[in-house]
Amino acid sequence: TAPLLSVDDLVVQYHRPGASPTRAVAGVSLQVRAGEVVGLVGESGCGKSTLARAVCGLTPAAEGRITYDGTQVRPLRVRRRDPALTGVQMVFQDPYGSLNPRRRVGAQIADGIRTATGRGEAADGATPEDLLTRVGLSAEAAERYPQEFSGGQRQRIAIARALAARPRLLVGDEPISALDASAQLQVATLMRSLAVESGAGLLFISHDLSVVRLIADRIAVMYLGRIVETGPTAEVWADPRHPYTRALLAAVPKPDGAGVLPAELPGDVPDPAEPPTGCRFHPRCPQAFDGCDREEPQLIAGGVACRLYAA
Numbered sequence: 001t002a003p004l005l006s007v008d009d010l011v012v013q014y015h016r017p018g019a020s021p022t023r024a025v026a027g028v029s030l031q032v033r034a035g036e037v038v039g040l041v042g043e044s045g046c047g048k049s050t051l052a053r054a055v056c057g058l059t060p061a062a063e064g065r066i067t068y069d070g071t072q073v074r075p076l077r078v079r080r081r082d083p084a085l086t087g088v089q090m091v092f093q094d095p096y097g098s099l100n101p102r103r104r105v106g107a108q109i110a111d112g113i114r115t116a117t118g119r120g121e122a123a124d125g126a127t128p129e130d131l132l133t134r135v136g137l138s139a140e141a142a143e144r145y146p147q148e149f150s151g152g153q154r155q156r157i158a159i160a161r162a163l164a165a166r167p168r169l170l171v172g173d174e175p176i177s178a179l180d181a182s183a184q185l186q187v188a189t190l191m192r193s194l195a196v197e198s199g200a201g202l203l204f205i206s207h208d209l210s211v212v213r214l215i216a217d218r219i220a221v222m223y224l225g226r227i228v229e230t231g232p233t234a235e236v237w238a239d240p241r242h243p244y245t246r247a248l249l250a251a252v253p254k255p256d257g258a259g260v261l262p263a264e265l266p267g268d269v270p271d272p273a274e275p276p277t278g279c280r281f282h283p284r285c286p287q288a289f290d291g292c293d294r295e296e297p298q299l300i301a302g303g304v305a306c307r308l309y310a311a
């Protein structure tokens with residue numbers, strides 16, 4: 001069956017006056033199927049949020065295409081009028097900024113319902129109270145204001161508002177990174193079960209592999225605008241192949257309580273406006289060898305873009 005979301009050779013550019021365009025997403029292909037959870041991981045500055053915004057039609061593609069349910073995704077101007085895309089809903093990082101502090105929670109969810117359906121009633125007849133219950137809050141929460149809730153509860157409210165549109169694809173852009181540790185796994189697990197139970201797809205973006213590995217069916221690792229490794233979560237976890245994936249895994253806290261291992265990575269993600277030549281990872285790669293600074297590896301069938309695995 002055709003994937004719910006298909007991203008093909010996507011390039012997204014930022015324009016700054018007096019500078020050449022920055023390719024924040026520099027040729028990415030990615031699929032999400034109905035009922036599937038795909039975890040997109042990588043450090044900040046790798047283009048994950050830009051990819052998410054493009055998928056939701058909030059930022060235009062310079063090259064390539066994004067297809068949702070057979071429809072090509074268009075940027076915002078058109079998206080507002082395109083009912084096909086109400087089925088794509090985004091949950092943002094900041095549960096404080098994404099809710100209006102002066103409106104009751106129930107009214108804000110009702111707004112979500114109206115935006116999605118053009119009526120006061122959700123497509124499946126669900127009320128704001130029903131949606132709050134679905135995300136693990138009480139129906140009475142509808143009468144209260146956002147500031148009466150914790151960060152984790154606010155994120156549940158934002159998820160309830162997204163559910164008002166009965167999304168077939170949920171996109172979470174670092175939806176847990178502003179939450180405290182105890183709320184992180186709860187909210188991530190909630191998003192997974194809501195998506196899977198309703199047959200929706202979930203693109204879950206995070207820099208925290210230790211959470212992503214618990215909820216994602218597949219993982220895609222992004223570095224400086226490119227996917228460098230992708231595969232079933234269990235396989236990537238058991239046998240990471242790209243040196244960047246290995247470094248990310250080395251930074252994950254161990255379940256035996258041994259604490260956070262130091263990342264092996266020297267330096268920061270380079271400026272995407274001036275990506276390194278050849279393999280974009282070569283200045284930080286512990287396994288770089290002759291030619292890595294000249295030849296850019298492509299993602300091969302096995303799901304890794306690294307010259308160590310070239311055929």
Ligand code: SF4
Nearest residue numbers: 279282285292306307
């Ligand atoms: Fe490292 Fe070379 Fe592989 Fe890039 S292509 S990840 S520099 S070994």
Ligand code: MG
Nearest residue numbers: 045048049174
């Ligand atoms: Mg981001």
